[in-house]
Amino acid sequence: MRILYGIQGTGNGHMTRATQIIDELQKKSVIVDVIFSGCGKDKFYDPSIISPVGFYKGFTFSIKKGGIQIFHTAKNLSVGQFARDVLSFDASGYDLVITDFEPVASMIAKKNKIPSIGIAHQYAFLHDVPMDRSNFIAHMIIKHFAPADYTIGMHWHHFNQPIVPPVIPTCFKASNVTDEKLILVYLPFEDKDHVRAFLKPFSRFTFAVYGGTRKMSEIKEDNVIWHPFSKTTFYDDLAACSGVICNAGFELPAEAIFLGKKILVKPLKGQFEQVSNAMALEILNSGMVMNSLDKNKLNLWLSQSSKIKREYPNVAGRISQWVLNGNWSDTKQLISKTWN
Incomplete structure (x- = not known):
């Protein structure tokens, strides 16, 4: 065939x-x-x-x-x-x-x-x-x-x-140890300066930010680490983190739900699929939704515990x-x- x-x-x-x-x-x-x-x-x-x-x-x-x-x-x-x-x-x-x-x-x-x-x-x-x-x-x-x-x-x-x-993906498994202070961030469609200003005030946490190219170098700015694109390190951080901040696509939230990670999503404005996905996450009590890079929402979300893993x-x-x-x-x- x-x-x-x-x-x-x-x-x-x-x-x-x-x-x-x-x-x-x-x-x-x-x-x-x-x-x-x-x-x-x-x-x-x-x-x-x-x-x-x-x-x-x-x-x-x-x-x-x-x-x-x-x-x-x-x-x-x-x-x-x-x-x-x-x-x-x-x-x-x-x-x-x-x-x-x-x-x-x-x-x-x-x-x-x-x-x-x-x-x-x-x-x-x-x-x-x-x-x-x-x-x-x-x-x-x-x-x-x-x-x-x-x-x-x-x-x-x-x-x-x-x-x-x-x-x-079959290539990753849940980590035996969760770093409660590590948050994975994947917001490739957001302005980098806005993302930096959104995350930096929460100095008790380390934010591993992905979305760059493979050619860029890793940059550490206090509690915000900008990573080049790497499937290996991305999945390592996804397994070890306590939560994921991302746009409201489908696959990354699915992986986070599978691993029992808490999720904070910002749907792309005017994008039917992402707005709909955000609705589903709230209905399923699987994540929190913010319509802008809202520090109050982030502060509330960071105080929440992880979710129950869902087997697929x-x-x-x-x-x-x-x-x-x-x-x-x-x-x-x-x-x-x-x-x-």
Whole structure:
């Protein structure tokens, strides 16, 4: 079996999830070719698992100072280039297309009449899960951004809907010792000076801040440590810390919930998925939400204790077996196995 796998290159959550699923497929002798969109060729990936056959612009949001810039997003859309990328791709020999909410692969599948499966958190919003129902346009974009013949949505809780738990990386385990004074921070879309001013007053804690490039050097400013991008040290700090401060994406909060870490999120303004995720965290009592870099909220959150760990199974392994079974219209057994 040969699969074309499209990965959305914005953020690291899509990469983390897709890498686990691709690894499981390859263990079952499946050939998987990967295309990226929304990132450059310098995107960090594991070359022992990921085999890129193309990097495309796709469609992405312009973000500045913690919010989506609607004008710049519209201005930077390259519909013509998107169409050329889809039309020029040689899709011969592929039995299936999987899209992790990646639009180029989705349209390649449609153009070439190849069966397609969407596997991502965003597909959970096709069901009755907590969401920002006031943002109707954004909800419609979610529905049509990367359509697929069959979809598997993911969330932290099932909400009595036909969705599966998150994919948790197999490369890390909970630390036996938690450093109550260590806080992991991942706010890549926020202004660095604002983040510094937000954290520095809380001198009793050490804040390990990630979001920079691999080329930058580690910088220590009193209680704030700015780290270059490193998967190894990031996961080490995630395992050892007592809490995580991040935007309201999906994968990092999922990992924090799995490890029993307290969570403080700041959803990106105007971003449907993040606003909806923040709502879900509050409903599940799994995290605290701030709409700005609020020192009062941070002070309250720092005084709270850690959360109870929530176990998730090897979802990537079960999804890969479901893909190979070929009965993609039937998700009942997959869903029941992953939540039980």
